[in-house]
Amino acid sequence: DIDGVGQKYHLELVLEDVLDKDSTVNCTAEVLYHLGNNIPPDVQFAIAGELKNAEAADNIFYNRIKSLEKELVAENIPDSRGNVSPEMEPVHLLAWVASGYVIWQNSTENTKFQLAQIKRVKQVKRRDEYLEFDYTILLHEMVSQEIIPWQMTVLWHPQHSVQVTQDSRQPKHA
Amino acid sequence: SKMKLILIFSALFGVSLGLETFVGHQVLRIKTRNEDEVKKLQLLESLEHLELDFWINPSSPALPVDVRIPANSVQAVKAFLESHGIWYSILVEDLQVVLDKEKQDMACSQQRERSSNSFNYGTYHTLDDIYAELDHLASEYSNIVSKLQIGESYEKRPLYVLKFSTGGSNRPAIWIDAGIHSREWVTQASAIWIAKKIASDYGADPSITSLLNKMDIFLLTVSNPDGYVFTHTTNRMWRKTRSKNQGSLCVGVDPNRNWDAGFGGPGASSNPCSDSYRGPSASSEVEVKSVVNFIKNHGNIQAFLTLHSYSQLLMYPYGYKCTEPADYAELNALGKAAASSIRSLYGTTFTVGSICTTIYQASGGSIDWSYDNGIKYSFAFELRDTGRYGFLLPATQIIPTAEETWLGLKTIMEHVRDNSY
Numbered sequence: 001d002i003d004g005v006g007q008k009y010h011l012e013l014v015l016e017d018v019l020d021k022d023s024t025v026n027c028t029a030e031v032l033y034h035l036g037n038n039i040p041p042d043v044q045f046a047i048a049g050e051l052k053n054a055e056a057a058d059n060i061f062y063n064r065i066k067s068l069e070k071e072l073v074a075e076n077i078p079d080s081r082g083n084v085s086p087e088m089e090p091v092h093l094l095a096w097v098a099s100g101y102v103i104w105q106n107s108t109e110n111t112k113f114q115l116a117q118i119k120r121v122k123q124v125k126r127r128d129e130y131l132e133f134d135y136t137i138l139l140h141e142m143v144s145q146e147i148i149p150w151q152m153t154v155l156w157h158p159q160h161s162v163q164v165t166q167d168s169r170q171p172k173h174a
Numbered sequence: 175s176k177m178k179l180i181l182i183f184s185a186l187f188g189v190s191l192g193l194e195t196f197v198g199h200q201v202l203r204i205k206t207r208n209e210d211e212v213k214k215l216q217l218l219e220s221l222e223h224l225e226l227d228f229w230i231n232p233s234s235p236a237l238p239v240d241v242r243i244p245a246n247s248v249q250a251v252k253a254f255l256e257s258h259g260i261w262y263s264i265l266v267e268d269l270q271v272v273l274d275k276e277k278q279d280m281a282c283s284q285q286r287e288r289s290s291n292s293f294n295y296g297t298y299h300t301l302d303d304i305y306a307e308l309d310h311l312a313s314e315y316s317n318i319v320s321k322l323q324i325g326e327s328y329e330k331r332p333l334y335v336l337k338f339s340t341g342g343s344n345r346p347a348i349w350i351d352a353g354i355h356s357r358e359w360v361t362q363a364s365a366i367w368i369a370k371k372i373a374s375d376y377g378a379d380p381s382i383t384s385l386l387n388k389m390d391i392f393l394l395t396v397s398n399p400d401g402y403v404f405t406h407t408t409n410r411m412w413r414k415t416r417s418k419n420q421g422s423l424c425v426g427v428d429p430n431r432n433w434d435a436g437f438g439g440p441g442a443s444s445n446p447c448s449d450s451y452r453g454p455s456a457s458s459e460v461e462v463k464s465v466v467n468f469i470k471n472h473g474n475i476q477a478f479l480t481l482h483s484y485s486q487l488l489m490y491p492y493g494y495k496c497t498e499p500a501d502y503a504e505l506n507a508l509g510k511a512a513a514s515s516i517r518s519l520y521g522t523t524f525t526v527g528s529i530c531t532t533i534y535q536a537s538g539g540s541i542d543w544s545y546d547n548g549i550k551y552s553f554a555f556e557l558r559d560t561g562r563y564g565f566l567l568p569a570t571q572i573i574p575t576a577e578e579t580w581l582g583l584k585t586i587m588e589h590v591r592d593n594s595y
Binding site: 018053055056057060078079080081082083114115116117138140142143144145146147172 | 233234571
C-alpha cells in the first residue's frame, strides 16, 4: 500500500508456452494500481530466459495472408463448440495477444478479464508491409460476469511487435 | 454404344482406385537441426522415382518434416537419413494397418448407432437430445434409475431430475446439479456422462455399489433449460434465466444470485440488464424455487453439489460473507482430498477454498442456501479450463473433464456415505 499513490504488487510467475506446455520461463513483475482506478496500472517485468523463437511460423502465416486474393473475413472463433480451424489458429492467437493490451489498459484491482471469443475479424487492406485486422471480440469479466463486446484494430508484421492502434468498448445487446 | 464404353471405363477407373493400397508404407517424422539438413531433405523431395508424399514439407529447421514412404523406398530413405546423421522417428509402421482399423472402427460405430441409439458423450447436444438420453438411461437401467419432474422453467420446459436408488424409503441422499448458468456447456455435458457412469457402475464398482445400497443420488442435468436453448439458438454467451423483468427491456435473472442466502447483499446486481442480476426477490425464479421445494420436501439431503465452469475451483461456503463456516476444517480437508482425486487422472489442478476468499463475494448463491439449511456438505465446482477456451471448451475435453470431475464427486460422496449426520 503506497499512501497517496495506490497499491503495488510484487509477483513471481511462470510463463508457459500455450503451444508447448513443457516450455516455461520464469518471470517477475511489479504492478502498480493507481488510486482512483482511472489510469491503467503500471507494469514492470523481467523475464529470466528467452521466449521461444516463432519466426518460421510467423513467416508462414504472414506469407499466407499476404497471398490471399480477398481480404480475410471470419466469425465466431472459437465456434460454439470450441473449434478453431488450423487456418484460423494464428488469427486467434493474434487476437489473444492484442486483447492482452486492451485488458491491461482496462484493468483494476476488481476486474479479471479473459478473451471469450472473436465475434468477427476483418482484414483491412494496406499498401505497406503490415497486416491489419479489425476485430470485434468478446471479453469475459469474471467479477461482474459480464460479456463485453470490444472493437480493436491490430497491426502486425513478423519483425515488429503487435500493435493495437485503436480500441473501443461496444454497447451490449439487451 | 458410347454410353456403355463410358460406363465400362469409369467402372474400371473406380476399381483401379479402390486397388490402391498402403501396405508397408511408413510415415516418418524427421527433425532437422540446420539449414544444411533441410537442403538434403529438399534434394530427397526432388527424387520423383521414390514417390515420397510429404505431409509436412521441408522448409525450415524449426519445423518437423512428416513424409509417407512407399514400401519399396523405405530402406533407401532410411539409409540416406542415417548416413547423413539426420534424426528421424517412425510415426506409422504400416499405414495400411492404420487405415484398415479406421475403416473397421467407422463401420462399427455406424452399426452401433443404427442398432442401439448410441449417445455420443464426447460432443455437445441440444436440450432435446439430452432429454431423450435421460429417458434412454431411465429405461436401460430401470432397476436403479427413474426420471422425476420437479417443476417447469419460465418458458414451461420440464425440469427433469434423475433419481438413482436401490430402494428404501426417503433414504439419505446426495443432490448434484449442472447447467444453472446456461453458457457453461461442459457442465451439462459432464452431468449426462456422470449419469451414465453412476448407472453403469452400480454392481461393477464396489464404492458406488455400496453408496447406492445406502443412499440415493438426485441429478439435475440441466438446471436452466430456457437459457440452454437460448445458447443454442441465439446467444452462446447467455448466462441467466429467460424471465421477463418488469419495467425493463432486459431479460433474465442470474439464478445463482437468486437463492435466499444473504439475498440482496454485495456481489449481486440490482440492475436487470446485468449478468449478475439477483432478481426482484429471493427464489423469484421458478428454476430456483423448484429445487428449493424439492430439497425441503425431501428433508433428507446430506450433500449439495453444483457444477459450474470455468476456472478449476472447488469451493465451499460462504459467498455472501467472508467469514468461515462452522464446518470449515472438515469442508476444507474434504475439498482438498477431492481436488487431489481430480488431479490424479490428468494432472488438472483445482484450487480449494470458500467462495468469498477464492473468487469474490457473491450473495444469493445456491451452496450458501443449502449450507444454511442444514446440508453440511455443500460444494460448488468450477470445471475446466482456466481461460484458454473458457466457456467454449472444445468437445474433445468433455469426457476427460467428466472423468476427472467424477473422481472429485466420488471422493465427496464416499465421505458423506461414511459420515452420515
